[in-house]
Amino acid sequence: MSTYSVSDTTAAAAPRAAVTFSNLSGSYGVGLAASLVWLAFGLSCLYWPDVGDWSRTESLGIGAIVIAAFILFGTFSADYLGSAGQALRKRAPWMVAFGAFVTLWEVATAKFAWLPLPFFPPPQSILEVYTDDLPKLLDSVFASIKLQLGGYIIGATIGFITGVSIGWSQKIGYWVHPVLRFIGPLPATAWLPIAFFTFPSSWSASTFLIALATGFPVTVLTWSGVASVSTAYYDVARTLGAKPSFLVLKVAIPAALPHVFVGLFMGLGSSFAVLVVAEMIGVKAGLGWYLQWAQGWAAYANMYAALIVMSLLCSGAITLLFRTRDRLLVWQKGVVKW
Amino acid sequence: MVVQSAAEAITYPAVGAELDIEGVSHAFDIDGAVLPVLDNVNLSIAPGEFVALLGPSGCGKSTLLRLVAGLEKPRSGALREDEVRISGPHPSRVVVFQDPTLFPWRSVWDNVALGLEAQGILKAQRHRVDAVIELVGLSSFRNAYPHQLSGGMAQRVALARALVNDPKILVLDEPLGKLDSLTRIAMQAELVALWQRKGFTTLLVTHDVEEALVLANRVIVLSDRPAQIKADIAVARPYPRHRGDPYLADLRKQILGLLGLEATW
Numbered sequence: 001m002s003t004y005s006v007s008d009t010t011a012a013a014a015p016r017a018a019v020t021f022s023n024l025s026g027s028y029g030v031g032l033a034a035s036l037v038w039l040a041f042g043l044s045c046l047y048w049p050d051v052g053d054w055s056r057t058e059s060l061g062i063g064a065i066v067i068a069a070f071i072l073f074g075t076f077s078a079d080y081l082g083s084a085g086q087a088l089r090k091r092a093p094w095m096v097a098f099g100a101f102v103t104l105w106e107v108a109t110a111k112f113a114w115l116p117l118p119f120f121p122p123p124q125s126i127l128e129v130y131t132d133d134l135p136k137l138l139d140s141v142f143a144s145i146k147l148q149l150g151g152y153i154i155g156a157t158i159g160f161i162t163g164v165s166i167g168w169s170q171k172i173g174y175w176v177h178p179v180l181r182f183i184g185p186l187p188a189t190a191w192l193p194i195a196f197f198t199f200p201s202s203w204s205a206s207t208f209l210i211a212l213a214t215g216f217p218v219t220v221l222t223w224s225g226v227a228s229v230s231t232a233y234y235d236v237a238r239t240l241g242a243k244p245s246f247l248v249l250k251v252a253i254p255a256a257l258p259h260v261f262v263g264l265f266m267g268l269g270s271s272f273a274v275l276v277v278a279e280m281i282g283v284k285a286g287l288g289w290y291l292q293w294a295q296g297w298a299a300y301a302n303m304y305a306a307l308i309v310m311s312l313l314c315s316g317a318i319t320l321l322f323r324t325r326d327r328l329l330v331w332q333k334g335v336v337k338w
Numbered sequence: 339m340v341v342q343s344a345a346e347a348i349t350y351p352a353v354g355a356e357l358d359i360e361g362v363s364h365a366f367d368i369d370g371a372v373l374p375v376l377d378n379v380n381l382s383i384a385p386g387e388f389v390a391l392l393g394p395s396g397c398g399k400s401t402l403l404r405l406v407a408g409l410e411k412p413r414s415g416a417l418r419e420d421e422v423r424i425s426g427p428h429p430s431r432v433v434v435f436q437d438p439t440l441f442p443w444r445s446v447w448d449n450v451a452l453g454l455e456a457q458g459i460l461k462a463q464r465h466r467v468d469a470v471i472e473l474v475g476l477s478s479f480r481n482a483y484p485h486q487l488s489g490g491m492a493q494r495v496a497l498a499r500a501l502v503n504d505p506k507i508l509v510l511d512e513p514l515g516k517l518d519s520l521t522r523i524a525m526q527a528e529l530v531a532l533w534q535r536k537g538f539t540t541l542l543v544t545h546d547v548e549e550a551l552v553l554a555n556r557v558i559v560l561s562d563r564p565a566q567i568k569a570d571i572a573v574a575r576p577y578p579r580h581r582g583d584p585y586l587a588d589l590r591k592q593i594l595g596l597l598g599l600e601a602t603w
């Protein structure tokens with residue numbers, strides 16, 4: 001970023017580098033183990049016959065063996081692969097664990113049916129969903145993202161503005177605070193029946209509910225952030241000639257930003273819950289609806305496939321939020337890295 | 339550390355303002371009880387004078403400075419800057435607070451630029467920010483954030499943030515308190531040089547009798563809370579002053595006596 005702290009950063013990086021060096025000899029072993037585990041997974045797919053009728057068993061087995069080959073190659077050439085090699089090395093233990101998990105899963109379902117079958121589909125049937133039902137799944141993903149994004153942005157914006165207003169102005173606080181106290185703690189899903197009844201479309205009803213679920217935590221945390229700004233900052237700014245608008249925009253808001261991000265994080269969590277419920281009940285699109293539809297057809301593999309996609313999306317959204325925060329709040333020390 | 343030309347690049351209106359404190363009393367309400375802090379303080383400071391305030395801890399020095407800054411209104415009495423009653427803060431009276439209170443979300447440069455930005459004149463005056471940062475010797479830290487600075491560096495940033503505004507009255511609340519003794523002596527010399535060059539009126543609170551004597555034209559000794567003026571001592575000595583000066587040593591003894599410390603000296 002700048003030149004002043006070059007010596008600091010190298011000094012801080014040094015111990016970390018030392019740690020990786022001491023692990024170096026061990027990491028070939030772990031990489032090798034990961035490769036073997038994935039090979040075992042592939043062979044377990046191909047060796048035993050399936051107890052049911054699944055079309056992707058062979059592709060899955062070959063895919064696993066290809067992955068094993070990649071891991072093997074990556075392990076021994078990690079030193080020449082730069083940061084990708086380092087990343088691979090760091091994740092090697094996880095690849096061992098995950099490979100072992102899928103092998104066990106494969107054996108326990110498709111090969112020996114230790115787990116009751118329709119409820120615990122094997123990996124190949126989930127792969128089958130991703131290949132054969134892709135268009136529908138993608139449509140659902142886009143529908144969910146669209147709905148979530150619209151509601152979240154509306155809720156976050158309104159919540160932020162409300163929070164700043166009541167944190168700043170006692171007059172606005174007088175009117176908004178009781179309303180907030182009365183309505184805020186109500187779970188947004190409680191509004192569901194009324195919302196679907198009163199709003200012109202299920203889409204607008206769900207957007208409203210998601211915005212509501214997001215807005216409450218954002219409002220409260222923005223408010224508490226603005227209210228807890230030390231008066232010393234205002235004193236400094238005022239003696240330097242700051243007008244009220246400057247005090248709000250350049251003092252109160254930046255000082256409250258760490259709180260605002262906690263609110264945005266909490267709002268994201270509760271809005272996911274509302275999104276899924278709204279899609280299951282009213283909206284005829286999205287991942288929640290896909291789950292509901294799969295349940296209707298007892299298509300358990302589709303449900304697991306949709307769940308995996310959903311968790312990837314949610315954790316992706318949270319990662320994005322944390323990245324944004326880290327970027328905006330570089331001035332903070334010791335923030336939690338996601 | 340200090341670059342002469344950097345200071346020269348800052349153009350100041352070479353006039354300080356007159357400051358009058360007329361019969362000022364102040365008190366705080368704590369748990370329903372009234373705590374009197376200032377008791378009929380009368381003080382008239384000529385344009386360009388350098389006045390040091392000395393007094394026991396908790397006697398009301400910082401409170402008096404807050405009144406001068408216009409951050410609070412006195413319970414009785416009035417304060418005037420150039421005959422105009424002080425009714426609120428104004429950038430012609432800039433305060434360096436006891437605590438540096440840098441804005442943690444702003445880099446050193448942005449902290450120093452705060453006043454110019456608040457007054458809406460930053461675009462045309464960016465060079466002043468650079469110059470004053472160089473003046474306090476922090477050019478290589480211009481992009482650092484406050485949590486990356488030492489206590490002394492933070493105080494220097496706070497000083498730079500005040501100086502960049504061309505104050506007519508500079509109000510300093512123990513601005514050198516956290517500096518190590520070497521940097522402190524260097525900054526004292528720099529403060530005197532700056533004050534002589536620019537001619538602003540200076541009101542300095544300090545705990546350090548020697549510092550007051552090396553820097554100020556006048557030393558005001560305050561009593562215990564509620565603060566009253568105990569003594570008003572002129573320090574008629576040319577600058578630069580020498581710490582070993584017998585005249586200053588005499589005054590020092592006298593002031594320590596007023597502060598109730600004669601037994602140790």
Ligand SMILES: Nc1ncnc2c1ncn2[C@@H]1O[C@H](COP(=O)(O)OP(=O)(O)OP(=O)(O)O)[C@@H](O)[C@H]1O
Nearest residue numbers: 366367368375394395396397398399400401402436
């Ligand atoms: N905002 C406030 N509310 C209530 N009491 C206050 C407030 N500010 C200061 N006081 C009280 O006023 C008295 C004087 O405080 P002040 O900060 O002016 O002391 P000081 O002379 O600057 O002390 P020090 O040298 O330790 O900084 C103290 O007893 C303090 O408790």
Ligand SMILES: [Mg+2]
Nearest residue numbers: 399400436511
């Ligand atoms: Mg004080």
